[in-house]
Amino acid sequence: MEPTAEVDLRERPSGEHRARLFEVLAAADAGDEVAVVAERDVDPHLVRYVIERGRALDWTYADPDAEPRELRVTVGDPLDDARGTVDVRDLKPRRRHRVLLETFDELGAGEGFVLVNDHDPKPLYHELESMHGDVVEWEYASRGGGEWRVEVVKTEASDADDEGVVTRYDVREIPKAERHPTIHHRYGMIPAGGTMELVASHEPRPLRREFRQQYGDSFTWEVVESEPGRCRVRITKDASVDASSTADESADADGVSAAPADDESIDVIEELDVRDLPPAQRHERIFDAYDALDPGTGVVVVNDHDPKPLYHQFDAEAGPAFRWEYRARDPGEFRVLIGRAETAADGATDEGPSTPF
Incomplete structure (x- = not known):
């Protein structure tokens, strides 16, 4: 099927992308298909269109990993509830969170979108809550079967939006x-x-x-x-701090150091390479490995992108014995020690009952 309209954003300044997309989509009728080519993801612009114009859109990528991005956008009917749907199942994990974080950042108070993923996206919830505070409304519409649907709403403006x-x-x-x-x-x-x-x-x-x-x-x-x-x-x-080189300085030739940053002794009992696992299975496999750890032991996880969203879920759920340390941050190979400390560190300076630290 030939598209009704085509829009190539590659030669336009990024600041003009949204206005040009809105212009083309507004001129389309229900059922029309618009072909879009861009150097970067345009999903946040499309969700913004649904919210502002109250009209359904459905889009698919010709190849989710190809550059430039080539996608077809089908224009639908007006919506009673302007909630754009962001289906990230075909995107690589490293792109999923970038698209979703940018989409959430642009939401106004009371606005939201429906997230569709192939596994439980709970780490995203913890990451959003960490960044924006208690303004994230998260409601599951369906779970399992390769299709998890969550309605994500920003209940009010967050301080992180513009600071x-x-x-x-x-x-x-x-x-x-x-x-x-x-x-x-x-x-x-x-x-x-x-x-x-x-x-x-x-x-x-x-x-x-x-x-x-x-x-x-x-x-x-x-x-x-x-x-x-x-x-x-x-x-x-400080902008000059290089966290990856700091981690590398404490690592041996294999990228694994003898102890984590807080000088506790964590014995590495396993290296878990999840790069060949489907994204929907990675987090479950890592949590299973952590649950099996004895105090004072850890596992080095190898992934093809920064597993930072997983950190937020561990940080929220695993308790004070949880330890996390980057061992290498290289293109296509991130290595992280995830450990269970012997005891929860007290780390606090006792200056009286009213002192928070």
Whole structure:
């Protein structure tokens, strides 16, 4: 079937892509098919069109992994509830989260989309909650059978929308003994130049001293709000920090070091290479391996992309004994030590019952 219209975005500035797509789609009738060629993913633009124009769209890629992107967009009828559907089952894992995070970032308060995936996308929920706070409404419409459908709604605007904060953490709700290791884990996950925001009952000066001892001058510390019972602190990692090279310096020739960053002894009992597994089976296999670990042991997971979304799920569910350390970050080969510590690190400086750190 020949498309009704064609739009090639490769020669246009990226800032014009959305307007051009909207123009072509608005001129199409229900049932028309529009051929789109672009250098990058246009899924967030299409979801935005559904939300703003209240009209159904369905799109498929000729080859989900090919560059440039070539897809066919079929225009549907007006919708009663403007929820665009984002089916990421044909996309490689590394593209799935990028598309979905960008789509969520652009949502306004009360807006949402329907996510379709071939396995439980729960790690995305934890990642969104980490970045945006308690503004993520997540409701399963169907589970299993290779088709998981979730309605994702941003209940209200998040502070992360326009302030460049990568992750936000209210530490007042974390047991005192778990705060320091949890915060260091989160800080280790943000990219160079990224900002982590903490919310505490007052400024956590003991943590600041600990950061200075461990990270030197490679971060900035800014108190952006201070009032009785609430203090917001932004910690920004210096843009020149190279987390992968830092990890490599502590690794041996095989990319596996003898101990994780917090100097605990974790015995590596297995290397688990999940690159040949279908995406729908990878997380389950890794969680099974973690569940089988004895205290003080770990497994090195090898993946073809950064498994950062998995970190957010472990961080939310596995408890303070969970350990995570990158051993290598190379194109097509990411190696991460996932371990279970002997005991939960206390990590806290006791300065009285009212001190949050």
